[in-house]
Every structure is written in structure tokens, then in C-alpha cells.
Amino acid sequence: MKSRSLIESFNYAVSGIIYALKTEKNMRVHLxxxxxxxxxxxxxxxxxxxxxxxxxxxxxxxxxxxxxTAIERTVDLITDEFHPLARLAKDIAAGGxxxxxxxxxxxxxxxxxxxxxxxxxxxxxxxKNSPIYLTFVxxxxxxxxxxxxxxxxxxxxxxxxQGGIVSGHAAISFCTATIIAFLAHNxxxxxxxxxxxxxxxxxxxxxxxxSFLEVILGALLGIIIGILIFQIIG
Numbered sequence: 001m002k003s004r005s006l007i008e009s010f011n012y013a014v015s016g017i018i019y020a021l022k023t024e025k026n027m028r029v030h031l032x033x034x035x036x037x038x039x040x041x042x043x044x045x046x047x048x049x050x051x052x053x054x055x056x057x058x059x060x061x062x063x064x065x066x067x068x069t070a071i072e073r074t075v076d077l078i079t080d081e082f083h084p085l086a087r088l089a090k091d092i093a094a095g096g097x098x099x100x101x102x103x104x105x106x107x108x109x110x111x112x113x114x115x116x117x118x119x120x121x122x123x124x125x126x127x128k129n130s131p132i133y134l135t136f137v138x139x140x141x142x143x144x145x146x147x148x149x150x151x152x153x154x155x156x157x158x159x160x161x162q163g164g165i166v167s168g169h170a171a172i173s174f175c176t177a178t179i180i181a182f183l184a185h186n187x188x189x190x191x192x193x194x195x196x197x198x199x200x201x202x203x204x205x206x207x208x209x210x211s212f213l214e215v216i217l218g219a220l221l222g223i224i225i226g227i228l229i230f231q232i233i234g
Contacts, residue, residue: 020066026097027065034058037108044115057107064100068093135179138229142175142222143168149221167210170218171225173197178226197222 020027041054071093075086146168177197181190201215210218 016066020069024065024069027062027069030061030065034062040112044112046111050111053107054111057104061097061100061104064097068097131179131183134229138175138179138226139172141229142171142225145221145225146171146218165214165217166221167201167204167215167218169204170197170201170210170215171222173200173222174219175222175226178223179230182226182230 021031037054037058041051046054072090075089079086146166149166150168174194174197177190177193180193184190184193197219201219204210204215205212
């Protein structure tokens, strides 16, 4: 009978963990980060004390998130109307999670910084000397910024990928031309690259997809991102 009771208690506890993972996005985020950190710790020579601190910190964050979830559900069960004390209970529980998360950042910094510092300098050196990586970053930023700007200022004309306040085609083509100009160090190649970018922008105007101003804004966006990535970082 005791054995069955123990198993049932274990099952209830596991059900609670699964429920928290299914319903709480923050819990899933914490879990993924915990898994990454644990796997990452395998590549470093941590002492027993350091491993104890690391695992205790991870457990503290997960427990704080689960207690926060339990308090929220309890408050929702007691009342479905707004009450200052109900809000205060939820805020205090959320504050506990925040404190645990800040503590985990501090612990992670103290445990990993000295070990990662030499590798970080090496990675940054390789990034600065890797035009392929810088090109990928520049084009990814242009695409993301274009989508973000379009979604922010979308006024019902066209679609987020066709039309909008900036021309995505112009932004990408002018960013590519700027990258080629930085890498080629050749006036003829640079001129031809910008000429092709101008033709892309002109085609957007001819097709009545973008106005002249929208193409100019897209071109400026692409050029600025290309210059920032390759001139400042590279």
C-alpha cells in the first residue's frame, strides 16, 4: 500500500511538471536553456562544488517558475474578478522567478566567463576575418529589418512581402552591391554591382509595386547595413 501511494505521489508530481511545461512558455524556455547549459558544461572541467552550484541554480529557477504557476492557478481558482491582493500575489510570485533568473545569470557568468574568454576572442577574430559570415549577417539583418519595418508601417497596400514602405528587393540588392564593393576592391566590379542593384530598383517602380521613394528607402537601408557590418565589425 505504501509502495502504491509512493508511486501515485510520484505520478502526480510528474503530471505537475508536464502540465507546467505544456501550459507555460517560460517554463519551456527555462528547460531548454537548462539543457543547453548542462550539455555545454560537459566541455569544461568543473569541480564538484561548481557542478553543485550549477545544478542548484537550474533547479531553483525551475522550482520558482512552477511555484509561480501554482500560485497563479490558485488565485484564478479563488476569484475570476480583479482584486488588488490577487494581482499582488501574482506579482510577488513573478518577482521570485525574476530573482532566481538573475541569480542564474550571475552564476553562469562566474562559472563560464573565465573559461569562455579565450574562445570568445578567437571566435571574434575569425568572425571579423570571415566575409562569408559577415555577408550572411548583413543580408539576414536587411531581410529582418525590412519585414519589421513593413509590418510596423503596413497601411493595407500590397502585402508584407509585396509593396510596403520600403522595397525589400532594393534593400537586398543594394546591400549585396555594397558587400561586393567591400570585398572586390575593384571600381569596375563595384560599379557593375550597383548598376544591377539600380536595375532591380527600377523594375520595382516599373512594375508599380513600389514608388520611387520606397525604392530609395530600401536602397538606403541596404547600403547602411552593408557599410555598418563590413566597416565597423569587419
